Amino acid sequence: MDANIVDIGAGCGRWSHWMRDYNFRNRRFTGTYVGVDVDGEAVDWCRRNYDGERFRFHQSGDASVSYDQAGWGNSYRIPEADAAFDLVFSNSLLTHLLQTEAENYLQESYRLLKPHGTMMHTIFNIEHPPATLGTRHTFSHPRGDAMIESETQPEAAVAYHSHFLLSLCRRIGFSACEIIYMPSGAQHQPVLLCRK
Numbered sequence: 001m002d003a004n005i006v007d008i009g010a011g012c013g014r015w016s017h018w019m020r021d022y023n024f025r026n027r028r029f030t031g032t033y034v035g036v037d038v039d040g041e042a043v044d045w046c047r048r049n050y051d052g053e054r055f056r057f058h059q060s061g062d063a064s065v066s067y068d069q070a071g072w073g074n075s076y077r078i079p080e081a082d083a084a085f086d087l088v089f090s091n092s093l094l095t096h097l098l099q100t101e102a103e104n105y106l107q108e109s110y111r112l113l114k115p116h117g118t119m120m121h122t123i124f125n126i127e128h129p130p131a132t133l134g135t136r137h138t139f140s141h142p143r144g145d146a147m148i149e150s151e152t153q154p155e156a157a158v159a160y161h162s163h164f165l166l167s168l169c170r171r172i173g174f175s176a177c178e179i180i181y182m183p184s185g186a187q188h189q190p191v192l193l194c195r196k
Ligand SMILES: C[S@@+](CC[C@H](N)C(=O)[O-])C[C@H]1O[C@@H](n2cnc3c(N)ncnc32)[C@H](O)[C@@H]1O
Pocket: 008, 009, 010, 011, 012, 014, 015, 036, 037, 038, 039, 042, 060, 062, 063, 064, 067, 090, 091, 092, 093, 096, 097, 101
């Protein structure tokens, strides 16, 4: 329970809550939790509401068309040390990222992880589309290697091919790369899982 964790696209700290309040047979989370988000208001809220010693929050300067407030370009570097984290994850972040932003965060995930650390990002996957395909989602517009839902709001929903994500992660240096698919009908997004 002393793992160091990075949560990219942390929002208003939904997952950090679990770790802050975790108590299993009197075992508490004693590691460091870093949340990153492009939404300055959410980041400020988290900074005010978490113990700043173990829970740090950074506003990303990634070039999200829909969410970016800072406009820092798409090579944003998370201000944390190399090889210091056991887990880098995101929940429903890559589902809103176009190719260059997604690549940057996958590279940042690799940089931040300790050797043998774990990366876990949920995705929309063309080969295993969500149950909403055909109703809410179509992913019918190509944009680079991504398939997007809306040409006017490209980051509303973004899906990738398995082959693209897996070969990108291997090229970055990850090993044991796989995509974990949820049982059909399950609401949860597939997970891109790799080891450094
Ligand atoms: C669907 S929400 C998920 C929030 C949180 N992970 C959760 O599970 O509740 C997507 C989050 O990603 C953030 N986001 C979008 N683009 C981003 C980017 N380029 N860099 C960092 N965060 C981003 C949004 O501000 C939002 O908080």
